Amino acid sequence: MPAKKEGFNRVLDGLKKRQLQHDFKLERAAETYEPIQNIGSGAFGIVCEAVETSSNDKVAIKKVAHASATPTLARRTLREIRVLRYIDHPNIVTLRDIFRTQGPLGIDVFLVMDLMQNNLHHIIYGNEEPLDEYYINKFLGQLLRGLEYLHVASIAHRDLKPSNLLVNQDGTLRIADFGMAKFTDNSSRKHDDEEHCYYMTQHVATLPYRAPELLFVLPEHSTAVDMWAVGCIFGEMVIRNELLPGRSVPGQIKILLTVLGHPPQHVIDEIRCERTRKLIQDYGTKADGEWDDIMHCKARGADQIVRGNCDTIDFVKQLFQYDATKRINIQDALRHPYIQRVTPQMAAQKKCPFRVKRDMMHVEDLSHQDLIKLMTQDVRSAENTYNEMHSGDSTGSTSSDMSAEDTSGEYPHIAQHEQKMEDVATQISICEPSSL
Numbered sequence: 001m002p003a004k005k006e007g008f009n010r011v012l013d014g015l016k017k018r019q020l021q022h023d024f025k026l027e028r029a030a031e032t033y034e035p036i037q038n039i040g041s042g043a044f045g046i047v048c049e050a051v052e053t054s055s056n057d058k059v060a061i062k063k064v065a066h067a068s069a070t071p072t073l074a075r076r077t078l079r080e081i082r083v084l085r086y087i088d089h090p091n092i093v094t095l096r097d098i099f100r101t102q103g104p105l106g107i108d109v110f111l112v113m114d115l116m117q118n119n120l121h122h123i124i125y126g127n128e129e130p131l132d133e134y135y136i137n138k139f140l141g142q143l144l145r146g147l148e149y150l151h152v153a154s155i156a157h158r159d160l161k162p163s164n165l166l167v168n169q170d171g172t173l174r175i176a177d178f179g180m181a182k183f184t185d186n187s188s189r190k191h192d193d194e195e196h197c198y199y200m201t202q203h204v205a206t207l208p209y210r211a212p213e214l215l216f217v218l219p220e221h222s223t224a225v226d227m228w229a230v231g232c233i234f235g236e237m238v239i240r241n242e243l244l245p246g247r248s249v250p251g252q253i254k255i256l257l258t259v260l261g262h263p264p265q266h267v268i269d270e271i272r273c274e275r276t277r278k279l280i281q282d283y284g285t286k287a288d289g290e291w292d293d294i295m296h297c298k299a300r301g302a303d304q305i306v307r308g309n310c311d312t313i314d315f316v317k318q319l320f321q322y323d324a325t326k327r328i329n330i331q332d333a334l335r336h337p338y339i340q341r342v343t344p345q346m347a348a349q350k351k352c353p354f355r356v357k358r359d360m361m362h363v364e365d366l367s368h369q370d371l372i373k374l375m376t377q378d379v380r381s382a383e384n385t386y387n388e389m390h391s392g393d394s395t396g397s398t399s400s401d402m403s404a405e406d407t408s409g410e411y412p413h414i415a416q417h418e419q420k421m422e423d424v425a426t427q428i429s430i431c432e433p434s435s436l
């Protein structure tokens with residue numbers, strides 16, 4: 001390598017290292033984790049690869065900077081913590097530890113996860129060759145398994161997209177980034193005004209995966225929003241392009257209308273935003289597209305997965321129903337002939353712990369102050385080491401278990417009973433009390 005280039009690379013490495021040290025000031029937690037390199041960032045977090053010094057395990061640390069500064073950031077952070085801390089599923093990212101430091105603009109929260117090697121976005125676009133059908137089906141099957149675990153507990157991810165699906169070299173896929181996750185009991189919960197504004201203005205990057213009920217801001221949404229995203233992700237794996245690639249809310253609506261035709265009148269009638277309703281009505285009608293042709297037109301590579309395969313086309317059609325109540329749900333998706341054909345027989349899976357659901361119920365209605373209070377309770381300070389928090393804890397749960405007192409202060413008293421109750425409830429298949 002020429003000396004000039006070598007020198008330049010050294011300077012660059014030095015700068016990267018300084019940036020890493022600046023971003024990941026771990027205080028006393030630096031005794032436990034050594035940051036190695038920056039590996040990713042999103043709108044809310046930066047992620048580095050690190051080593052857990054006691055075990056030599058490689059981990060990923062996601063830093064949510066000044067997580068307490070705004071209600072949106074605080075809520076996102078608390079959602080992510082509360083979904084992940086008790087979950088143990090092969091297709092959902094594993095949270096190993098959580099701690100916080102006091103930054104200049106509020107609390108910085110650090111989530112320590114198992115390190116994954118890649119994400120589905122890079123896998124789809126990182127190669128000139130189309131994605132092998134075997135892998136498309138393998139990824140799809142794992143995505144559905146992870147979602148089944150969440151949806152059965154009425155938890156919607158609400159931000160599924162290829163970059164939030166982490167993938168290892170052995171083809172294991174894990175769902176990540178639960179900042180938008182929400183308990184949706186599929187009943188009549190309404191959007192509040194804050195959320196209404198949020199959907200109209202934010203998250204432009206994920207528009208291509210946004211379900212009509214979010215895009216049109218219909219009064220209700222449920223886990224069905226994730227099933228729409230599954231359709232988008234499946235299509236993207238096949239055609240190696242975004243299937244519905246909008247870049248603005250009106251643009252995205254027009255793409256839906258062009259590709260899928262008009263929504264049924266009863267869906268249009270539910271839209272409370274006059275501008276959106278008018279946009280749809282003025283756009284004129286168009287005959288529904290055939291998925292066979294839609295995929296074929298857009299495909300850059302082979303699209304044999306869809307072309308001529310009736311059960312595949314039917315699966316896609318059922319995912320892209322405008323009416324969320326008609327859209328295929330996770331259990332029916334797993335029973336669908338296409339999925340049955342392409343994924344190996346899947347064993348029944350463990351239920352998502354009830355306390356995840358219970359914790360998530362609290363998060364949506366909290367004030368900014370309460371969110372900060374809970375975040376402080378749920379997350380240990382970096383000054384308390386992981387071992388200190390875990391001394392005497394034989395359950396293997398995350399550090400936050402021991403430091404947490406939830407809103408009602410019930411954790412310390414019920415933590416052990418709860419697991420027993422869950423086991424009993426699972427055994428005798430009783431319904432969970434909806435009032436909790």
Ligand SMILES: Nc1ncnc2c1ncn2[C@@H]1O[C@H](COP(=O)(O)OP(=O)(O)OP(=O)(O)O)[C@@H](O)[C@H]1O
Pocket residue numbers: 039040041042043044045046047060062093113114115116117118119163164166176177178179
């Ligand atoms: N456990 C992990 N192992 C490896 N890489 C990870 C891990 N977690 C996250 N990443 C990488 O970091 C990126 C950003 O993480 P994440 O999506 O959680 O941040 P975010 O700010 O919430 O993102 P978004 O803008 O999508 O809301 C991901 O796209 C992924 O590539």
